[in-house]
Amino acid sequence: MQALPFATLAFVLYVAAAIWQGMTLLRRVPPHPGIVRLLGALGLLMHIPVVIELVSQAPGLLPGLTTSATLLMAVVVNLLLVASLFKPVLNAAIALFPLAGLALVMATWLPSQGRETGLTPGILLHAASSALAFAMLAIAAAQAVLVGLQNQALRHHHIRGIVQSLPPLTTMERLLFELVWAGVLLLTLSIVSGLVFLDNIFAQHLAHKTVLSLAAWLIFTTLLVGRYRFGWRGMRAVRWTLWGCALLLLAYFGSKFVLEILLNQN
Structure with a gap:
């Protein structure tokens, strides 16, 4: 699998979701949390296969820096999307979604080596x-x-x-x-x-x-x-x-x- 196209698409979707939520916060567009969640979820769908690819390519079971970062950011995005269904936390996507996309793109350009662990x-x-x-x-x-x-x-x-x-x-x-x-x-x-x-x-x-x-x-x-x-x-x-x-x-x-x-x- 070519990871970079998936990572790039995820980055675009994450940034689009963050921009929409930011524009909502600035009262430039009406609030549509469903759009933000949809864009974020689509970004996560592009994100997960790249994480699987990076982890599978690492020689060890404990991932390195960039792979760990993109793995953790996938967890952050997923938790944020789920929590936003129950609590008004979607504004956090303005910062966290672009960071997730950036971590993903960096991991595809700079894959890190893992190390073995039981x-x-x-x-x-x-x-x-x-x-x-x-x-x-x-x-x-x-x-x-x-x-x-x-x-x-x-x-x-x-x-x-x-x-x-x-x-x-x-x-x-x-x-x-x-x-x-x-x-x-x-x-x-x-x-x-x-x-x-x-x-x-x-x-x-x-x-x-x-x-x-x-x-x-x-x-x-x-x-x-x-x-x-x-x-x-x-x-x-x-x-x-x-x-x-x-x-x-x-x-x-x-x-x-x-x-x-x-x-x-x-």
């Missing part, structure tokens, strides 16, 4: 919960950016533009914390399954991921405790969410980037 049901549970945690908290990060923009606009009495298109700030913040709650539960499952099923979660090639994942878990948990005990909200919630997501991003891709890109080691 694949057991426990490790599959760890991998699945890690991917879902990353996807949920990536959506939370996009939601946090929207909450931050809305908060700043209201603080400066700018009530036109995207503020008029977004739900009330209290609703946006409640949704942000729901996403963080779900993400923390999945991240907890990921960490616990890693402790149980991986031989040594603090081994050299896993130490950075473990430490950074635990640090991210601590940040998100502190945020939730602060919300419950002290009523944290607004820009404080935005900053803590983004810091936690930044640490999680480093945990998932930091060492892969250093080894595969900077040091050119597979």
Whole structure:
């Protein structure tokens, strides 16, 4: 299979969906979430065969940087599409859909090598919960950016533009914390399954991921405790969410980037 045409088509569909949702947010076109979901779903249909092709071509069971990125972004897109049927999270597609398309195109141009690892049901549970945690908290990060923009606009009495298109700030913040709650539960499952099923979660090639994942878990948990005990909200919630997501991003891709890109080691 020629992966590049599928990746390019997926990129176009993702960008089209993001543009439509962005134009909706700017009140340039009427809201049609069904169109955004359809374009996103079609992009995902083009995305999945490329992921399968990339994973099957990798010599190891544990994919490298670019393949891991496009695999995780497929999970993000799928989770976002499903969640949008129940919660008003589709605005996150403005950022996440183009990122998914970009990761896909980069993976076809720069395929990464995997490495061997023993694949057991426990490790599959760890991998699945890690991917879902990353996807949920990536959506939370996009939601946090929207909450931050809305908060700043209201603080400066700018009530036109995207503020008029977004739900009330209290609703946006409640949704942000729901996403963080779900993400923390999945991240907890990921960490616990890693402790149980991986031989040594603090081994050299896993130490950075473990430490950074635990640090991210601590940040998100502190945020939730602060919300419950002290009523944290607004820009404080935005900053803590983004810091936690930044640490999680480093945990998932930091060492892969250093080894595969900077040091050119597979």
